[in-house]
Amino acid sequence: MESKLGRREFTQRALGSLLTFALIDTVRAGDVFASAIRPLMRHWIADLDALGREVKDRKIKQVEWQAKVEELFSKVDLADFLKLIDFETIVKKGEAYKGLGAASLSANFPQVEGIPTKLIFGRQIFALKKGRSVVPHGHNNMATCFLILKGQLQGRHYDRLEDQKEHLIISPTIDKEFGPGGTSSISDVKDNIHWFKALSDSAFIFNIHLIGVSPGLKAPTGRVYVDPAGEKLEGGKIRARLIEHDEADKLYG
Numbered sequence: 001m002e003s004k005l006g007r008r009e010f011t012q013r014a015l016g017s018l019l020t021f022a023l024i025d026t027v028r029a030g031d032v033f034a035s036a037i038r039p040l041m042r043h044w045i046a047d048l049d050a051l052g053r054e055v056k057d058r059k060i061k062q063v064e065w066q067a068k069v070e071e072l073f074s075k076v077d078l079a080d081f082l083k084l085i086d087f088e089t090i091v092k093k094g095e096a097y098k099g100l101g102a103a104s105l106s107a108n109f110p111q112v113e114g115i116p117t118k119l120i121f122g123r124q125i126f127a128l129k130k131g132r133s134v135v136p137h138g139h140n141n142m143a144t145c146f147l148i149l150k151g152q153l154q155g156r157h158y159d160r161l162e163d164q165k166e167h168l169i170i171s172p173t174i175d176k177e178f179g180p181g182g183t184s185s186i187s188d189v190k191d192n193i194h195w196f197k198a199l200s201d202s203a204f205i206f207n208i209h210l211i212g213v214s215p216g217l218k219a220p221t222g223r224v225y226v227d228p229a230g231e232k233l234e235g236g237k238i239r240a241r242l243i244e245h246d247e248a249d250k251l252y253g
């Protein structure tokens, strides 16, 4: 009976109830990370933002940005990261996608203290079903880094050696299987063409992208689709036909 509780015991029970309510409130507010992981993730996002600003300000080279971001990506605790981006909702959206290629989903970070509100980099998540691809393409004036969140993919990269009127001369650099935690990156100067095909029933890739990394580069920012199954040249090079998005989807999506 409450009335028979001593003052001290009553106070302890009341405090216990208050703590329970506080936890429920926190979860209701959508703030589902354990407090212990918050500082790490905040720090991680702030580091990514700082690296993006450094490469855009020419303080580091694009290849250094690639190495440093891949290192940061490879250190991330995937379980913490999946909570950060509400992965359950993203999986549902990926399952609902019926098109060719990869679904492009937005990945928002929570607006909490310590996370810069205006990040220098864009971010998205690609959701793929088995056999579908992030179709082969390169970029102009852009650097991106991938982090595999779930599933297995065959990932291929090519250096973009020469731009011709209707072709790119490319050279294979990476061709391997990627699983959760795997990373890869592209820039204007290294591994510019990428292509990821899902080997498992589903696959999810987080990526960040930075535009304007090569000031003065006149070509429009955006994807440049190619067909890597082109004429084989000496030294393993390939003359890859420039194609439109629709053809890329038909051939590889």
Ligand SMILES: [Fe+2]
Pocket (backbone or CB within 6 Å): 137, 138, 139, 144, 194
């Ligand atoms: Fe890309």
